[in-house]
């Protein structure tokens with residue numbers, strides 16, 4: 001396990017509400033969330049303000065998507081008694097931290113984030129030369145830092161945003177983490193750990209600072225985080241002190257790269273709304289059936305008796321996701337010898353996807369029938385998130401000297 005993960009068990013991730021979720025989201029993101037919720041303190045949120053940066057001209061899609069998004073999360077198995085789920089706009093502290101961070105963020109840092117130019121070029125039909133869109137990754141930094149999250153599960157395209165967040169945190173800590181009496185306070189905090197631990201702390205600190213021993217740094221962090229009788233402020237001082245820096249007010253998050261999900265779409269390309277090749281989490285048996293039946297196969301199999309090659313067939317890629325080794329073997333042989341027809345071959349996939357989605361569709365029904373339940377989950381999650389966010393913001397305003405009353 002990596003050091004920052006063990007030092008900070010908080011996970012944060014968000015999704016933009018811009019339409020229906022499909023199997024690509026499920027295999028690429030949601031399944032991962034569902035697994036993480038048992039191991040980490042998870043915060044999952046609907047990034048409605050982020051959606052506004054690209055959809056400010058037609059915000060209705062946001063309103064139409066926010067509840068469906070949460071219902072899909074719940075249906076996929078995100079558990080409200082384990083994970084905290086909420087709407088970004090229910091926690092205005094995100095916006096307040098975003099504003100404060102914007103004061104110390106060099107313009108060049110934002111202009112250089114790859115998604116800034118990429119998206120502007122990709123979404124040509126939208127005018128994205130706005131202040132809000134430039135600030136997109138900084139708002140994301142605020143989302144992460146306001147919960148002092150240690151881990152951010154993201155796809156490849158978001159890694160640069162987490163990297164920016166780390167730079168922002170470093171800059172913030174550098175600017176505002178240096179209390180005038182930092183050394184004395186840190187030394188006092190070392191003593192509070194007790195003789196034995198203090199001695200261990202100093203030897204680890206030396207090993208790291210003098211020999212660059214990363215393992216010593218990890219052990220020191222674990223030691224600090226494991227202390228029961230020091231204050232949060234002291235813990236932050238010690239985390240900074242062990243590295244030779246100031247107090248860590250905003251910890252640097254790690255991105256946790258989701259294993260590149262190879263969820264293929266109906267045409268063999270990656271499943272994506274923009275390729276129009278998706279199976280929605282809410283598709284019923286007829287819809288799944290219809291989509292699979294019309295899926296292209298190896299073009300060499302014109303007649304039922306023509307042998308085929310799974311390597312040239314998008315249906316095969318679905319077998320790689322869904323079928324056992326044994327069945328895969330049978331498919332390869334049956335296809336190459338023309339013993340099986342494409343419809344037989346597809347029927348296994350139809351069944352597998354149906355089996356995967358059916359329980360989700362049933363849970364969707366339960367939640368759709370009781371919108372109050374979903375509203376309560378979101379309201380409770382929002383309150384919990386706000387408490388956490390408020391705590392960070394109080395400290396941020398304190399170290400910036402803005403808490404005059």
Ligand code: TRP
Nearest residue numbers: 012013014015016047050140143
């Ligand atoms: N930008 C992310 C996306 O498009 C959504 C998001 C917003 C996010 N804030 C976040 C993801 C914070 C992780 C952490 O997918």
Ligand code: SF4
Nearest residue numbers: 298308313335342345
């Ligand atoms: Fe594709 Fe299966 Fe038909 Fe072979 S039998 S071409 S793998 S659908």
